[in-house]
Amino acid sequence: MIIEVKEFKGLATNADPSDIGLEFSRVNENFRLDTPGTLTKQKGRGGNTDIASTRLTQLQYWSPSNLTTANAVIPSIWVGFDDVNNKIKKVDSDFTNPKDLGTAIADVSSVDLNDHGQDFRISPDNLTHSTKILQHISRKFFEGDDTLDEYVVQDATPSYPSTAELDFQLLTAVSLGANTGLTLADNTYNYKLNPIFDGSQELPLQSTFRTVNTGDANKCNKISIRFPNQSGSGTAPNKTYAFNPRITSVKIYRETGNDDNYYQVGEVPINTSNDTDNIVVKNKHVYEGPSHLFSNTFIDSYSSLSSNTGVFSMPDVTTTIPYNNLRVSWYVLMVDSNGVLDSFQGPGQSPVIYGGTTAIDGTNSSGNTWTFNASDGPLNSSAFLALLQKGIVAVQTQPSNPDYNFNQTCKIHRVYFGERSSNNLPQFTGETPASNASFEVFNTVWHDKALIYDMPDADRFGINGANGYIAVDASNGQKVVLESVGKALRVDNVSAYADGQLVSVYKDYVLARDNTHTVAHFYDIGYTNSFLAPFLGTDATVDTRYKYSQMIGDMHFVGNVKLDPNGNSEDHPDFVMFSEPGQPDIIPTTNFIRILDQQGGFINGLNRILNNLVVFMTRGVFRLDVSSGDPSLFTLLEVNTSVGCVASQSIVNAKDNLFFCSKDNMYQIRPDFTFIAISKPIEDVYQGVSTIASSKVMYDVKRDRLICRFGNDALNIYCYDLLTQDWTKMVFNDGSVEQADFFTANDDLDLYSVRVYDPNPSP
Amino acid sequence: MAFVSQVREMHNSSSSETVKGRYQTGIIDISGKYDKANIVRRINLHYDSASVITCKAFADGELTGTALFTITFPANNSSGSKIVSRRPTAGGRAKAITILLETATDNNVAVIRKMEIEIDG
Numbered sequence: 001m002i003i004e005v006k007e008f009k010g011l012a013t014n015a016d017p018s019d020i021g022l023e024f025s026r027v028n029e030n031f032r033l034d035t036p037g038t039l040t041k042q043k044g045r046g047g048n049t050d051i052a053s054t055r056l057t058q059l060q061y062w063s064p065s066n067l068t069t070a071n072a073v074i075p076s077i078w079v080g081f082d083d084v085n086n087k088i089k090k091v092d093s094d095f096t097n098p099k100d101l102g103t104a105i106a107d108v109s110s111v112d113l114n115d116h117g118q119d120f121r122i123s124p125d126n127l128t129h130s131t132k133i134l135q136h137i138s139r140k141f142f143e144g145d146d147t148l149d150e151y152v153v154q155d156a157t158p159s160y161p162s163t164a165e166l167d168f169q170l171l172t173a174v175s176l177g178a179n180t181g182l183t184l185a186d187n188t189y190n191y192k193l194n195p196i197f198d199g200s201q202e203l204p205l206q207s208t209f210r211t212v213n214t215g216d217a218n219k220c221n222k223i224s225i226r227f228p229n230q231s232g233s234g235t236a237p238n239k240t241y242a243f244n245p246r247i248t249s250v251k252i253y254r255e256t257g258n259d260d261n262y263y264q265v266g267e268v269p270i271n272t273s274n275d276t277d278n279i280v281v282k283n284k285h286v287y288e289g290p291s292h293l294f295s296n297t298f299i300d301s302y303s304s305l306s307s308n309t310g311v312f313s314m315p316d317v318t319t320t321i322p323y324n325n326l327r328v329s330w331y332v333l334m335v336d337s338n339g340v341l342d343s344f345q346g347p348g349q350s351p352v353i354y355g356g357t358t359a360i361d362g363t364n365s366s367g368n369t370w371t372f373n374a375s376d377g378p379l380n381s382s383a384f385l386a387l388l389q390k391g392i393v394a395v396q397t398q399p400s401n402p403d404y405n406f407n408q409t410c411k412i413h414r415v416y417f418g419e420r421s422s423n424n425l426p427q428f429t430g431e432t433p434a435s436n437a438s439f440e441v442f443n444t445v446w447h448d449k450a451l452i453y454d455m456p457d458a459d460r461f462g463i464n465g466a467n468g469y470i471a472v473d474a475s476n477g478q479k480v481v482l483e484s485v486g487k488a489l490r491v492d493n494v495s496a497y498a499d500g501q502l503v504s505v506y507k508d509y510v511l512a513r514d515n516t517h518t519v520a521h522f523y524d525i526g527y528t529n530s531f532l533a534p535f536l537g538t539d540a541t542v543d544t545r546y547k548y549s550q551m552i553g554d555m556h557f558v559g560n561v562k563l564d565p566n567g568n569s570e571d572h573p574d575f576v577m578f579s580e581p582g583q584p585d586i587i588p589t590t591n592f593i594r595i596l597d598q599q600g601g602f603i604n605g606l607n608r609i610l611n612n613l614v615v616f617m618t619r620g621v622f623r624l625d626v627s628s629g630d631p632s633l634f635t636l637l638e639v640n641t642s643v644g645c646v647a648s649q650s651i652v653n654a655k656d657n658l659f660f661c662s663k664d665n666m667y668q669i670r671p672d673f674t675f676i677a678i679s680k681p682i683e684d685v686y687q688g689v690s691t692i693a694s695s696k697v698m699y700d701v702k703r704d705r706l707i708c709r710f711g712n713d714a715l716n717i718y719c720y721d722l723l724t725q726d727w728t729k730m731v732f733n734d735g736s737v738e739q740a741d742f743f744t745a746n747d748d749l750d751l752y753s754v755r756v757y758d759p760n761p762s763p
Numbered sequence: 764m765a766f767v768s769q770v771r772e773m774h775n776s777s778s779s780e781t782v783k784g785r786y787q788t789g790i791i792d793i794s795g796k797y798d799k800a801n802i803v804r805r806i807n808l809h810y811d812s813a814s815v816i817t818c819k820a821f822a823d824g825e826l827t828g829t830a831l832f833t834i835t836f837p838a839n840n841s842s843g844s845k846i847v848s849r850r851p852t853a854g855g856r857a858k859a860i861t862i863l864l865e866t867a868t869d870n871n872v873a874v875i876r877k878m879e880i881e882i883d884g
Binding site for chain 2: 001002003004005006008009012024025026027028029030031037038039040041042043044045046047048049050051052053054055056059082084095730731732733734736737738740743750751752753754755756757758759760
C-alpha cells in the first residue's frame with residue numbers, strides 16, 4: 001500500500017497527536033511552504049554590512065514623500081534606535097553614514113517609529129523625553145532668497161520662536177486720506193503674531209502684543225515682522241538655524257477696542273519662491289503721471305488708432321477762412337471737476353499728447369486747403385506707437401490748470417489751430433468736428449499721483465482690482481494703492497518714484513531684505529475679521545508627550561501620555577488624545593478620551609483597522625470608531641476584555657488585519673473585530689517564552705508572512721504565512737554568521753536581519 | 764567593546780550562510796486496514812537538491828530518539844528523474860511513523876515536492 005503525503009503543511013508543535021495525521025509537521029526548520037505542495041529550503045542570508053558603533057534595536061525604512069526644491073526625489077533613509085547608547089539614528093539607505101538624530105535620550109528602551117509620509121515621528125517610551133520629528137525640509141524662504149534642502153530633526157511639538165527668530169518689529173498707523181475704502185475705523189487696535197509650522201500647525205496665541213491708536217478714520221495699520229535671514233550652523237540633521245525652518249508663515253491677529261477677541265486678518269507666508277501670487281509686478285519700468293497717460297483703449301483698439309485713416313492720421317484740411325498757418329495737435333480731452341468732458345474747442349485743461357513739443361504745421365497747397373507732411377505725424381513715430389501699443393502715451397504739453405482723471409471715459413481729439421497773422425498766436429480754427437477727428441478712450445488715467453507700469457497686457461488690473469496692493473519704490477519705500485485700473489495705480493504721493501525705474505507691486509505684503517534680516521511689511525487696510533485665534537479664552541496647552549501614535553485621516557491619535565510636561569505635568573497611561581485636524585503636533589489637553597479598562601493596565605500600542613482606532617491595553621483591546629471625524633461622535637467599545645497586548649513591538653497591521661502578542665497567544669484581529677489565536681498550533685512554544693513582552697513582529701510583504709521573534713530568542717524565528725495560515729521556523733545556527741535580533745524591510749520589500757554584536761570581543 | 768549592528772539581506776541568492784532544512788511530518792498511520800504493525804518497504808521522494816537528503820523514520824509516536832530506519836537520498840539536481848525510491852536497509856514494524864527529512868547544512872536550495880511511503884498490507 002502506498003501512503004502519499006499529498007501536501008506538506010505547517011508546524012504544529014502543540015497539536016494532539018491523534019489529530020495531526022498527515023496534515024501538519026512536528027518540525028519545520030528553514031523550509032518554506034509558500035508554494036503549495038512543496039517544501040522549499042530557503043537560502044540563507046547574504047553578506048554583512050556592519051553599521052559601526054551602533055547597537056540598533058529598531059530600524060525602519062523611510063522614503064519622504066516630498067521632493068527637493070529642485071523637484072528631485074529625496075534619498076530614502078533608515079531611522080532606528082540604539083537602546084544602549086540611547087540614540088535615535090539615521091542611516092543611509094545602503095546602511096552607511098550613521099548619524100545621531102538629536103542628543104541621547106536616557107532610560108529609553110524602545111521608541112514608536114511612525115512614518116507620516118512627509119515627516120517621521122519618533123516617540124520614546126520614557127515620557128521625560130518629547131517626541132521627535134524628522135523631516136526633509138525642502139523649502140525656499142523669502143521669495144527664494146534663502147533655501148533649505150536637508151534633513152532636520154527637532155521636538156515634534158512646535159515651540160514659540162524667540163524674538164531673535166521672529167520679531168514684531170513695528171506697528172504704525174499709516175495715513176491714506178479720506179474715502180479710500182482702505183482704512184480702519186478710529187479705534188485702538190492690538191495685534192499678535194502667531195507662527196505657522198509645517199504649513200498648517202498653530203500654537204495658541206502668546207500673551208505679548210503691540211497696540212496702536214489710529215486717531216482718525218483715514219489710516220491703515222502697517223505691521224512689520226522681522227526675521228533673520230535663514231542660515232544654519234552645525235551639521236544636518238542636527239543644525240541650529242537662524243529661525244525654525246518649520247515656520248512657513250505668520251498669521252496676524254487683531255483685537256479691536258480691547259474686546260478680548262483676536263481675529264485673524266492676514267497671513268504672511270515666508271516659505272516662498274519667486275512664483276508666489278503675492279508678486280503682482282516685479283521690477284517693471286514705471287511711468288509717472290502726469291507726464292504719462294494710460295488707457296485700456298490704446299491697447300484694445302490699437303489697430304484702429306494706428307490706422308492711416310484713424311484719429312492720428314493727418315488728412316488734407318480745407319478751412320472756411322484763410323489762415324497764415326494751420327497747426328495740428330492731439331489732445332486727450334479730460335473730464336472736468338463737474339464731470340463734463342473738456343471741449344475740443346477749448347481743450348486748455350487737457351494734455352497734449354502729440355504736436356505739443358514740436359509744432360506740426362501744414363502747407364497751404366491751394367486756396368484754403370492745407371496739406372501736412374506725414375513724416376511729422378504720430379503715425380510716423382515708432383516711439384509713440386510702441387508706447388501707445390502698451391496703453392501708454394507721453395504727455396507733451398501739460399496745462400497749467402489740469403483736469404486730472406483716474407479711470408474716466410475720455411476722448412482723443414485731433415485739434416487744428418489757425419494763425420491769422422504773424423503776431424497772432426494760434427487759435428482754434430473752429431472747423432467742423434468732422435475734420436477734427438476724435439476717438440473715445442476708456443479707463444483713462446492722467447493723474448499727478450498715478451504710476452503706470454510697463455507690464456504685460458494680460459496682467460492688467462480690473463477697475464479697482466489692485467486697490468490695497470503695495471507699490472514699492474526704488475528705495476524700497478512703500479505706498480498703498482488707492483485706485484487702480486489697467487496698468488495704472490494711484491497712490492497718495494509719487495515723489496519717491498521716477499520714470500524708468502524698475503519697481504514692483506505686491507499684493508498682500510512686501511519683503512525688505514538686507515545682509516542680516518528680512519522684514520515682511522503687511523498693511524491692515526481695514527480687513528474684516530476672519531477666524532478667531534485657536535484656543536482663545538481657554539487654558540489649553542498643546543504640548544503633549546506620548547508613547548504611541550496613529551494617524552487616521554487628518555487626525556493624530558496618541559496614547560499613554562504626559563500632559564503639559566513643562567507646566568502642570570500629568571501622566572495618563574490610559575489616555576488616548578487626538579490632535580487638531582490637520583495639525584498632528586497640536587494635541588490640546590482638552591482632546592482626551594480615557595480608556596477605562598476595568599481590568600486595569602495601560603496603553604501599550606495603537607493601530608487602526610479601516611477608520612477605527614484600535615487601542616491595545618495590557619489587559620484589553622478597545623475599538624474607537626472615529627469614522628465621523630467629529631470627536632463628539634467617537635464611540636468607544638472594548639472588543640476583547642480578556643486579551644491584551646504585552647509587546648508593543650509585536651503590533652503589526654497587515655492588509656487591515658492586526659496582529660499582536662498577548663500573554664497566552666499571538667492574536668489576529670480581523671476587520672470585523674473577531675479575534676483568532678493564530679499561535680494555537682505552536683502554543684506550547686509560545687507560552688514557553690519567558691520574555692514575551694520583548695517580542696518583535698514584522699510583516700514581510702513580499703512573502704506575505706509575519707516574521708516573529710518571540711521573546712529574546714534570536715536563534716529560532718517563527719514565521720506565519722498569511723496565505724496558508726501555516727507556521728514555519730527559521731533557524732540561524734551557522735556559527736560563522738550572527739543570528740537575528742530583528743527584521744526590517746525597505747521600499748523594494750527586500751528583507752534584512754539586524755544583529756548587534758561585538759566583532760572583537762575581549763578574550 | 765566596539766559593537767556594530769550587522770545587517771544581512773534575507774534569502775539572498777548568493778548567500779554564504781549555511782542552513783539546514785528539517786521537516787518532520789505528523790504521525791502517519793501505517794497500520795492499514797487490519798490495524799496491525801507494518802513494515803515500510805520503500806520511501807519515494809520527488810525532490811530537487813544539490814545535496815543529499817536524509818530521511819529518518821520514528822515509530823509509534825516517537826518524534827526523536829532512535830530511528831526506525833534512515834535512508835540517504837542522493838543529490839538530485841540533474842536533468843534526470845526527480846523521483847527517487849529507496850528501500851530502508853534496516854527497520855522494523857510500526858503502526859505509525861513520522862518521517863524526518865533533513866538536508867545538508869549548506870547554502871544550497873532544496874525542493875521536495877512529494878513523498879510516498881510504501882508499506883506491507
